[in-house]
Amino acid sequence: MxxxxxxxxxxxxxxxxxxxxxxxxxxxxxxxxxxxxxxxxxxxxxxxxxxxxxxxxxxxxxxxxxxxxxxxxxxxxxxxxxxxxxxxxxxxxxxxxxxxxxxxxxxxxxxxxxxxxxxxxxxxxxxxxKVTREMYDRQIDVIYRELAPHMRKYAKLLKRIHGLEEMTFNDLKLSVDPTFEPPITVEESKKYVMEGLKILGEDYLEMIERAFGERWIDFVQNKGKSTGAFCSSPYGRHPYILISWTERMREVFVLAHELGHAGHFYLSQSHQNIFDARPSLYFIEAPSTMNEMIMANHLLTTSQDKRFRRWVLSSMISRTYYHNFVTHMLEAHYQREVYKIIDAGGSL
Known part of the structure; x- marks a missing residue:
C-alpha cells in the first residue's frame, strides 16, 4: 500500500x-x-x-x-x-x-x-x-569507552611529530605529515570524485555530473556564509550542497561526503513518495560516510606513492574518524548530560 x-x-x-x-x-x-x-x-x-x-x-x-x-x-x-x-x-x-x-x-x-x-x-x-534509548546509550558508551584510548594514542603521536611541549585542543587537527597535502582545484576534484565513485553506477555518475554542471554546489567562501558543509534535498527538486572550498585535497573527502547525501536523497526521492523518502536521522550519515571510505579505498588502490598513501590513511583518522567518532560523540555525550539535568527539573 x-x-x-x-x-x-x-x-x-x-x-x-x-x-x-x-x-x-x-x-x-x-x-x-x-x-x-x-x-x-x-x-x-x-x-x-x-x-x-x-x-x-x-x-x-x-x-x-x-x-x-x-x-x-x-x-x-x-x-x-x-x-x-x-x-x-x-x-x-x-x-x-x-x-x-x-x-x-x-x-x-x-x-x-x-x-x-x-x-x-x-x-x-x-x-x-525510531531509535530505542538502549541503542542510543549503548552507542555513546561503547565509543566513549572503547575507542577513546586509540584517539589519545593518535593525539600523542601528533604531539611527538610536531614537537609540542603541550598538546591542546587547538592541536588535534594537525596533519601527520605537516609539509604534505596536495593542492586541488574544483575541476580537479570532479575528476577524483567521478573516478572514485564510479563503482556506484552510471546513474550515480550522471547525478554527480549534473551537480557540477548545473551548479548544485556552492563552493565560494563568503562572509556570512554558514560554516561546515551541508546538503539540503527538498522533495521534488534537486539537492543543494554548501561547501567552502580551500583548494586542499581533504576537500575531496568533504565533497564526496556531501555528494553521498545528495545521491541518497536524489535516488530516494526519485523512487519513493514524500512520506517514504526520508529515513531516520540515525541512518542519515551512513551513505555519506561510506562515500568517504570508497574514495579513500580508490586513492589507496590507484597510488603507490607512500607519502600520498600515508596522507590518505591519516586523513581518514583526522577527518572521517575524528568527525564521526570524536566530535559528534563528545557532543552527544555532553548533550545527554544536559538533558539529564533538564529532566531532573534543573536549569543551565
Missing part, C-alpha cells in the same frame, strides 16, 4: 497526539518555537565580526569559516594558537546570549516532551528517529 508507512507513523504517534486545538496552536507557533536556532545563527554568522589578528607584525584576516577551514589546521604553531585565542575571545563575548538561547531551546523541548506524554526529553527526541 502506497501510504502504509505514513499510516503506521500516524498510529504510532496517536498516544502522544494532543487535541486538535493544541496541535493547531503549536503549528501556528512553529516559527516562534524554531527561533532559538535562528537567533544563534544570526549571532554566529552575521553579528560576530572576528576582524583580524597579528603574528610577528603580520595581520591575518579571521572569520568563522577561515578558522574552521584554515587556521585550525595551520602547521605554524604561532599562527594556530593566535587564531584560536582571537576566535575564542570573540565567542566569549557572546557566551551569555548563546547560553540564553540554548537554555530556551532545551526548556522548549522539555515542555513539549511533557505535553506529549514522554517520560524524558531524550525519549521525546528519539521518538521521531
Amino acid at each position: 502506497e501510504n502504509q508507512h505514513f499510516l503506521e507513523d500516524l498510529l504510532r504517534e496517536k498516544p502522544h497526539a494532543l487535541s486538535i486545538e493544541l496541535e493547531r496552536a503549536l503549528a501556528v507557533l512553529s516559527p516562534v518555537m524554531n527561533s532559538p536556532m535562528s537567533i544563534y545563527n544570526k549571532a554566529k554568522l552575521q553579528d560576530m565580526d572576528f576582524g583580524s589578528f597579528d603574528v610577528e607584525g603580520k595581520s591575518h584576516p579571521l572569520s568563522f569559516v577561515l578558522y574552521e577551514n584554515h587556521y585550525d589546521y595551520d602547521n605554524d604553531k604561532k599562527i594556530r594558537r593566535a587564531a584560536f585565542s582571537a576566535f575564542t575571545k570573540k565567542l566569549k563575548e557572546y557566551e551569555n546570549t548563546v547560553a540564553g538561547v540554548y537554555q530556551t531551546q532545551v526548556q522548549k523541548e522539555k515542555a513539549l516532551s511533557k505535553l506529549k506524554g514522554f517520560e524524558s526529553v531524550i525519549d521525546y527526541l528519539l521518538f521521531d528517529q
Whole structure:
C-alpha cells in the first residue's frame, strides 16, 4: 500500500497526539518555537565580526569559516594558537546570549516532551528517529569507552611529530605529515570524485555530473556564509550542497561526503513518495560516510606513492574518524548530560 508507512507513523504517534486545538496552536507557533536556532545563527554568522589578528607584525584576516577551514589546521604553531585565542575571545563575548538561547531551546523541548506524554526529553527526541534509548546509550558508551584510548594514542603521536611541549585542543587537527597535502582545484576534484565513485553506477555518475554542471554546489567562501558543509534535498527538486572550498585535497573527502547525501536523497526521492523518502536521522550519515571510505579505498588502490598513501590513511583518522567518532560523540555525550539535568527539573 502506497501510504502504509505514513499510516503506521500516524498510529504510532496517536498516544502522544494532543487535541486538535493544541496541535493547531503549536503549528501556528512553529516559527516562534524554531527561533532559538535562528537567533544563534544570526549571532554566529552575521553579528560576530572576528576582524583580524597579528603574528610577528603580520595581520591575518579571521572569520568563522577561515578558522574552521584554515587556521585550525595551520602547521605554524604561532599562527594556530593566535587564531584560536582571537576566535575564542570573540565567542566569549557572546557566551551569555548563546547560553540564553540554548537554555530556551532545551526548556522548549522539555515542555513539549511533557505535553506529549514522554517520560524524558531524550525519549521525546528519539521518538521521531525510531531509535530505542538502549541503542542510543549503548552507542555513546561503547565509543566513549572503547575507542577513546586509540584517539589519545593518535593525539600523542601528533604531539611527538610536531614537537609540542603541550598538546591542546587547538592541536588535534594537525596533519601527520605537516609539509604534505596536495593542492586541488574544483575541476580537479570532479575528476577524483567521478573516478572514485564510479563503482556506484552510471546513474550515480550522471547525478554527480549534473551537480557540477548545473551548479548544485556552492563552493565560494563568503562572509556570512554558514560554516561546515551541508546538503539540503527538498522533495521534488534537486539537492543543494554548501561547501567552502580551500583548494586542499581533504576537500575531496568533504565533497564526496556531501555528494553521498545528495545521491541518497536524489535516488530516494526519485523512487519513493514524500512520506517514504526520508529515513531516520540515525541512518542519515551512513551513505555519506561510506562515500568517504570508497574514495579513500580508490586513492589507496590507484597510488603507490607512500607519502600520498600515508596522507590518505591519516586523513581518514583526522577527518572521517575524528568527525564521526570524536566530535559528534563528545557532543552527544555532553548533550545527554544536559538533558539529564533538564529532566531532573534543573536549569543551565
